[in-house]
Amino acid sequence: MNGKRMKLMVILMLLVCVGIAQARIKLVALPERAATVIRLDNPMATLIEEERVLTLQKGLNKVDFSWKGVSIDADSIRLRALDHPDDKVTLLSVSYPPNEAALVWDISSDGDYAETVRISYLLSNIDRLITYKAVADKPETYVDLKSYLVLRNFSGEDFDKARVLLDYGEAFEQGIDHEETKQMLFLKADKVPIIKVWTFDAAKLPWDPEKLENKNVGIPVSYRIVNDTKSGLGEFALWGGKARLFQDDGHESTIFLGEDVTGLVPVGEKTELYIGDSRDIVVTQRKMKDERINLQKNNDEGQ
Amino acid sequence: MNRHLTEQELIEFQFKLASDVQRAEISGHLQECASCREHMEQLQRKFSSLDLLHEEIKASDDLISSVIEHARQPVRKRIISVSRPAWLSAAAAVLLVGFILLASHLTEKQSQDREFARKGDQPRIEEEIRPEQPIEGVITKSPADKTVVLSKPSSAVAKLETEINGRSDTEVRYALALREEKTKAINRSLDFEGGKPLKDTISEQPPFAPASAIELVVLPRRDKVQLTIYNSANLTLVRERRNLTLKRGWNWLQFMWANTLIDPTSLNLEPLAQADKIDIQQLVFPARLRELGRWLIRSEVSGQVPFEITYFTSGLNWRAFYIGTLAEDEKSMQLHGYVRVGNNSGEDYENAQTRLIVGKVHILDQIAELAKRQYPYNRPGGPPIIERWAHIRDVDGDAIALYNGTETVQLDARFLKLRPREIKKEGLSEYFLYTIEGTETIADKWSKRLLSFKAEDIKVKSLYKYDEERWGPQTIRFVAFTNDEEHNLGQTPIPNGNVKIYNQADSQEYLSYVGGTDIKYIPVNEEVELNLGPARLVKFEPTLTDFKTENYVYDRKGNIAGWDEMRTWKIEITNTRELPIELEITRGFGTTYWTLQSNTPYEKHDATHARFEVNLEPRSKRAFGYMVITYHGLREESLTKTTK
Numbered sequence: 001m002n003g004k005r006m007k008l009m010v011i012l013m014l015l016v017c018v019g020i021a022q023a024r025i026k027l028v029a030l031p032e033r034a035a036t037v038i039r040l041d042n043p044m045a046t047l048i049e050e051e052r053v054l055t056l057q058k059g060l061n062k063v064d065f066s067w068k069g070v071s072i073d074a075d076s077i078r079l080r081a082l083d084h085p086d087d088k089v090t091l092l093s094v095s096y097p098p099n100e101a102a103l104v105w106d107i108s109s110d111g112d113y114a115e116t117v118r119i120s121y122l123l124s125n126i127d128r129l130i131t132y133k134a135v136a137d138k139p140e141t142y143v144d145l146k147s148y149l150v151l152r153n154f155s156g157e158d159f160d161k162a163r164v165l166l167d168y169g170e171a172f173e174q175g176i177d178h179e180e181t182k183q184m185l186f187l188k189a190d191k192v193p194i195i196k197v198w199t200f201d202a203a204k205l206p207w208d209p210e211k212l213e214n215k216n217v218g219i220p221v222s223y224r225i226v227n228d229t230k231s232g233l234g235e236f237a238l239w240g241g242k243a244r245l246f247q248d249d250g251h252e253s254t255i256f257l258g259e260d261v262t263g264l265v266p267v268g269e270k271t272e273l274y275i276g277d278s279r280d281i282v283v284t285q286r287k288m289k290d291e292r293i294n295l296q297k298n299n300d301e302g303q
Numbered sequence: 304m305n306r307h308l309t310e311q312e313l314i315e316f317q318f319k320l321a322s323d324v325q326r327a328e329i330s331g332h333l334q335e336c337a338s339c340r341e342h343m344e345q346l347q348r349k350f351s352s353l354d355l356l357h358e359e360i361k362a363s364d365d366l367i368s369s370v371i372e373h374a375r376q377p378v379r380k381r382i383i384s385v386s387r388p389a390w391l392s393a394a395a396a397v398l399l400v401g402f403i404l405l406a407s408h409l410t411e412k413q414s415q416d417r418e419f420a421r422k423g424d425q426p427r428i429e430e431e432i433r434p435e436q437p438i439e440g441v442i443t444k445s446p447a448d449k450t451v452v453l454s455k456p457s458s459a460v461a462k463l464e465t466e467i468n469g470r471s472d473t474e475v476r477y478a479l480a481l482r483e484e485k486t487k488a489i490n491r492s493l494d495f496e497g498g499k500p501l502k503d504t505i506s507e508q509p510p511f512a513p514a515s516a517i518e519l520v521v522l523p524r525r526d527k528v529q530l531t532i533y534n535s536a537n538l539t540l541v542r543e544r545r546n547l548t549l550k551r552g553w554n555w556l557q558f559m560w561a562n563t564l565i566d567p568t569s570l571n572l573e574p575l576a577q578a579d580k581i582d583i584q585q586l587v588f589p590a591r592l593r594e595l596g597r598w599l600i601r602s603e604v605s606g607q608v609p610f611e612i613t614y615f616t617s618g619l620n621w622r623a624f625y626i627g628t629l630a631e632d633e634k635s636m637q638l639h640g641y642v643r644v645g646n647n648s649g650e651d652y653e654n655a656q657t658r659l660i661v662g663k664v665h666i667l668d669q670i671a672e673l674a675k676r677q678y679p680y681n682r683p684g685g686p687p688i689i690e691r692w693a694h695i696r697d698v699d700g701d702a703i704a705l706y707n708g709t710e711t712v713q714l715d716a717r718f719l720k721l722r723p724r725e726i727k728k729e730g731l732s733e734y735f736l737y738t739i740e741g742t743e744t745i746a747d748k749w750s751k752r753l754l755s756f757k758a759e760d761i762k763v764k765s766l767y768k769y770d771e772e773r774w775g776p777q778t779i780r781f782v783a784f785t786n787d788e789e790h791n792l793g794q795t796p797i798p799n800g801n802v803k804i805y806n807q808a809d810s811q812e813y814l815s816y817v818g819g820t821d822i823k824y825i826p827v828n829e830e831v832e833l834n835l836g837p838a839r840l841v842k843f844e845p846t847l848t849d850f851k852t853e854n855y856v857y858d859r860k861g862n863i864a865g866w867d868e869m870r871t872w873k874i875e876i877t878n879t880r881e882l883p884i885e886l887e888i889t890r891g892f893g894t895t896y897w898t899l900q901s902n903t904p905y906e907k908h909d910a911t912h913a914r915f916e917v918n919l920e921p922r923s924k925r926a927f928g929y930m931v932i933t934y935h936g937l938r939e940e941s942l943t944k945t946t947k
Binding site: 046125140152214215242255256277294298 | 663682
C-alpha cells in the first residue's frame, strides 16, 4: 500500500473488541500489505490477491475490511488463512455493515497468532490490453510481429510492487499507480509467414460500373496469420487486440499499411487482418439476361 | 541610383553575390547615402551574430542563399500565445537564479574534472557513474534544438554563456537545459570510451521517475524527419531520427506532445545501433501528468546512440488535382498532375522528407480522436467524454532559425531551388508511394503545391453520351483516355482528385475553360472518362411516333394473360460544333423481354438496355429510328422459346 497517496482507501483493520458498536467507533491495527498479485487472465475482471499479517488473539476476532474510492465487488471478497489453514484459525461468518463499503469477518482462533492471510477480490477499472505491431517485408511473405501489453490502472489504488500474472508465461513484478498506463513488450516473433488475400464478394460489393457514378470499389485485402509452430508461434492463444501493420519500403523505412482488430486466436487457428482496399483490381459484372424458364402452371391458368 | 538599396541588394553586395557592375553601383551609392550605410551596418551586425555559432555550424553558401530567400519573403509574424510569456518569464527567473548558483559550483567542479581528466584518475570516474540516477531526457518539438557538444568539454561552458546572452526567454530556458547536459557531459567525458560497456553492474530495479510537473530537460537534436502522409485518412506517419546520450544503466526518456495532434498509442522508439545492448523496457504514461510519455531504457553502453521515434499524427493532408489542356482539334491533351500538401498539425516540420501515400488504408480510430483522449489508452469502463481541442502553437519563424539546419540539408535545398522538385513513385503492397525529392519545410497552417507529373500529347477521344436514366434529357460531354503507355501515361495509377479541362481557344494559345469534374482513382491500363457536364452544342431529340399493343393471349377464364407493346421512336441529333462528334446513345426498356428493329446498328448493352453509336459531321443533323417490342405476361415465354 502506497503511503504517499491519500487516495488510498482500502483499509484492513483488526478490531480488538468483542462486539461491533452501532456507530462503529474503531480502534484498529493496520496490517502491512505483503505480497500482492494482480491476475489479468480474465479480460472481463481483474482479480487482486494480497497477503497481510493479522495479529489474532485467542477466541473471536473481528476483522474489518473497508474501502473507499475504489470499486470492489463485495461478493467477490475471499479470505484464506495461510499459516493455519486447519481448524486452528476458522472463518466463522462475514457481515456487511449498513451503508458502508466494508465487510467484517468473524475469525475464530485457538491461540495468539501472527497469521498470514490472503485476501482476494475483484477490482474494477484495472485491466490490460494487447496491441500488435507487425512489419511486413517488401514482397509481403512474412511479418516481424511484436505484441505489447498495456496495463491500465484507474482503480483508485496505487500498486507499488505487484506480481502481475497473465494466463500464461511467468509472473513479473510491476508497480503501477492510479491513473497510470504502462506499455511493455510482451511477445516478439520474427518472420511469421503471411498469406495475402484479396476477397471480392458480389453480395457485399457493388459491381455495375455504371451505378457507381465515378467511385472506386476497393477489393478488401487481408493478411492471414496462423498461430502455429510453423509460424514461430503456437505456444499459446493470441489475445485479441488492435493490430497495426507496416511494410518495409526498401529505403530503411516503413509505410503504414492499415490496422484491424483481431479476436482471440487459439493455437492452430488463423486470423485475418484486414489492412485496406486494393483499387488496382477492378471487378466488373453486368447482367445480360434475366429469364424465367420451366414455369409450371395449374390447368386453370394455362391457355 | 536614385533610390535606396533594398535589403536583398545589400545582402548580395555583402556576400559578393552581385555582379561587378552592380557592386560598383552599390558601393558608390553607399558612399553617398547615409541611410543605406546605416542599413548595411545593421545587416553586418546581424550576420556577425552568426559567429556565436561558428564552432558548430559554418555560415556556408547555402546558408547565405537561405538568408537571401528569407529576405525576399514577407516577414512572418511571431504569434505568442497568451499563457506562454507568463510561464516562460517565471521559468526564466527561476532558472536564472539557478544559473547563478550553478555557475559558481560549475567552475569549481569543472576545474576538478579537467584535473582528473589529465590524470586519468579511474576511481573518480567510477564515482561519477551512478547507475541508479537516470539521465532525464526530453524530446520536444523545438526545431531549433542542437546537439550536445561532447568533444570540447573545456570550452563548452564558456561558449554556452556566450550563447545565453541576447536570447529570448524560450531560448534561455533551452540553453540552461543544455548547460546542465553539458555539465553532465563534462563529468562523464571519460566514461564514453566509444560506447564500450563498463564493468560495473546495472541495478536490477529501474530507477524511480518522479511524476513531477517541473522538469529540467535536455533537448536532443532532431536530425532527420520523414513524413508519410495518407490522403484516404487524416493520418501521417512521422519518423524522426535523433541522437540520444545514454548512460550505462537505466535511463528515462521523456516525450511530450502538448498542443499537437499526435496519437500517443502509436509512439515507438527503436535504437538504430547497439540494439542488442539497449532494451526499451516500457513506455509509461504517468499518473496525473498529461500529454507526455516516458520510456524506460536499460542500456549496457554509454554514449551517443542514434534512435528512431515513430508516431502517427493528424492534421497533415494532401490531395491531388489535375489541369488538362485540349489541343484545338480535341484529339490530344496535355495533362499536369499536382499534389497539394497542407499542414494543420500544430507543428512546423522543417527540412522533412515528405512522402505521400496513394491508397485506401483501413483504420479503426481517427487519429485526431486518439490525440484528444485524456488518457492514451482511455480508461477501463469507458472513457469520460471530454472535448479537448488541441491549441495551435505559435509560429516560430525568426531569422536565426535559418542557421540551425545542417549544412547538407541546406546544400540540397540550394540546388533544388533551381528547378521544380521531382516526385519519385513506386508501388508498395496495395499503395503507391510518392516521395518528394529532397526535403520540404512545411510550416504549420501552410500548404505547398508540387508538380506530380506532366504528360504531353495524350491521345484523347471526345465523346458525347445520352442516357436519360443517368443524366436526364441532355447530352453529356466526355473526354476519354487510358492510363497506359500508349497515352504517355501508365507509369502509376492516377490518384482521385479534381480535374479542370481547358481548350486551346486559338493559335495564340489563349485558353477557354471547358469544364471540371472529380475523377476516381485510375489504375494502370484503366480507361478514364472525364465527365465535363452537359454539352450545349449537341442536341438530342427523341420522339415517340407510334405506340400499339398486340398479340394478346388469354387464360381459360378469358382474362388477358399476356401481350406485346410496340413503340416506334424517331431520334434527331444536331451537332452545332465545328468538329465532328461521336455520340453514344443508351436506351432502356424497363424489362428484360424485348426485341429491337433498326437500320442503325446497335448492341445489347445489358439485359434491359440497347446502345447505339453514331458519328456526326461538323454542323450537321442526323436522324434515325427504331422500333422496340416489349413482351409482357405469358408473352415473355414466347421470347424465351424464340431465343432458345
